[in-house]
Amino acid sequence: MTDETAAQRTSRRISRRGLLAGGLGLLAAAGGAGGWALDRYVVDHVEVSGASGMVATNVVAAQADTGGTATASGYTSDTATISIETVSTGTGSDRVTYFVADVQVSDATIVRSAFAGDRFGENIIANPSEIAASVDAVLAINGDYYGFRDTGIVIRNGVKFRDAGARQGLAFYADGSVRLYDETATSADELIAAGVWNTLSFGPGLVEDGRVLSGIDQVEVDTNFGNHSVQGNQPRTGVGLIGTNHLLFIVVDGRSTGYSRGVTMPEFAQIFADRGAQVAYNLDGGGSSAMVFRGGLVNNPLGKGQERGTSDILYVAG
Incomplete structure (x- = not known):
């Protein structure tokens, strides 16, 4: 290259x-x-270089296990078990195709984030598969595209990068729990002190206490230039928690007639709820929606099979 x-x-x-x-x-x-x-x-506005390699020193992160066994639809090692399912529903113009990765880990700190180009800042992008390859990720999905905005709380792998609360966020704790929270009611330092390992700042939250949240079909994630709404039938990426250290990564393809129309926000939330998610959260979608497994693109973005650059990924180390 x-x-x-x-x-x-x-x-x-x-x-x-x-x-x-x-x-x-x-x-x-x-x-x-x-x-x-x-x-x-x-x-580009680079604030931190070498960012993806920064890991909190007060948390002992599990080492990647390269001895795992992989198949086309899953992976098993001493630290992670992953199964990937392709689901298609409906026909013709109402067809929806999505991909579900059921992830169970032995240590919550092997669920990590990585930045495009190993740099933190605005407008720094790379394809999800490129970012995944740079950190030897077994499984990855696109993250919250933090670099398109200058607000939100950004904690990654136990390290604070941004503390500008603006919306509903998602917090991953080192004990394997995941919770929705109000960024404007706390700070990055308080979250880290409480055991938060990673945060994502996009939304909205989809599911809480196992129930689809109301009003999510009316939420505007951003009011900045060109990104006013995430409503309607769209390609989507999200993450959910079934139980301690048991996650769901789900990517829905869309904007491709006859292959996948995409889904509404309530439909997306229902997919998580139907699979037992107690908590679920919407991430950046559209052409950014991507799932990468063992270096290969799992989904078919916009029906074209081409990734689009983004700021970050959420991934599972081996």
Whole structure:
């Protein structure tokens, strides 16, 4: 693989969101407004390099077990058991295709996060499979695309990277539990002191206490430029908890007639609830939705089989 030039990287970021495809070109011609938009949504803003390798020193993380046994639909090792199921429902224009990874781990700290390019900051992206390969992930899904915004609490692998609470978040604890929480009612330091290992900041929360949450079909995740709503039939990525150290990673394909229409937010939540999730949370979706297993792309984003760059992944070490 050849290195990208700066111009190629910029072009790829512009195509990262449909909102950037034409709008920023017009803004650039307008002068000051264009400069702001390009700086905010396209130009790299690196805050921390070597970020993915940072792991909290007060938590003993399990070492990756490279002796696991893998098949096309699963993986078993001393530290993780993963089974992957493909589900198709409906026919014709109402067909929905999604992928369920049932994950059980012996130590919650092998469920980790990694950043694109091993750097934390805004507008830094890479394909999920590339990020997964960089950390030898067994299984990975796209994360919350934290780099598209400058708010939210970002704790990854026990380390604080951002403390700017703005929305409902999801917290993974080192004891194997997972909880929804209000970012605006706490701080990153308080969460770490309480045993939080990772946070995700996108949403909305889908399931709590085993029940689908009401009003999730009305939520706007962001009000920033070009990302106003996550409603309607969409490709989706989410994560849920069945019980201690027992997780569900689910990716729904969409925007592809005859293959998968995508799902509404309540439909997505019901998939988790039907599989016994006590807690579930929506992550970045659309063309970003991706599941990677043993280096290969499991799903078919937008029916085109092509990944789209994102800021981060949630993954399972071996």
